[in-house]
Amino acid sequence: MLLFSGFCFKNSRYNLLMDEIRNTRSHRFALLLGLELKGNFARLQVSQTRIADKLGHSRTSYSKWLNAKPSMPIEALLNTCELIGLDPREIVNAAYERLIEEMGPYVDKSQRESLIDRAVVDPESFGVAALRDENKSRESQGGEGR
Helix, strand or coil: CHHHHHHHHHHHHHHHHHHHHHHHHHHHHHHHHHHHHHHHHHCCCCHHHHHHHHHCCCHHHHHHHHHHCCCCCCHHHHHHHHHHCCCHHHHHHHHHHHHHHCCCCCCCCCHHHHHHHHHHHCHHHHHCCCCCCHHHHHHHCCCCCC
16 A cells, blocks of 8 residues: 555656656747747848738747747747748747757657556666665665665
8 A cells, every 4th residue: 555655646746747848848849949930030031020020019029939938829930931931830840850859759648657557567677776776775774875
């Protein structure tokens, strides 16, 4: 029962961690979208202030969207791409490829649960450093390092 209770606690902490990773991933993706747009602005020699003006957005808001503070609305992304002659799919795909390069692929809930189940059954297969710590047995016997 204690093991199950500990597992629930770990599972709950794991879910919180995965929520944080998802939020981090989505924020990073929004930043990468902005970076892709900015890169294209430079390549096409057009300023973001000019784009903001043409689209009827305040320069401050548009700058914040490009920096994901908050994320750019999808309508603004589409309008920006169409105004400067870009395919929005290319911007999204390029940003997503960069996200995968930086953070790896997303692991969905069923994959996470499978990993948790495997870790509970066979924790040694996951190479957790604490399981191989030579001081672990001394510490459990009241030795130094407690």
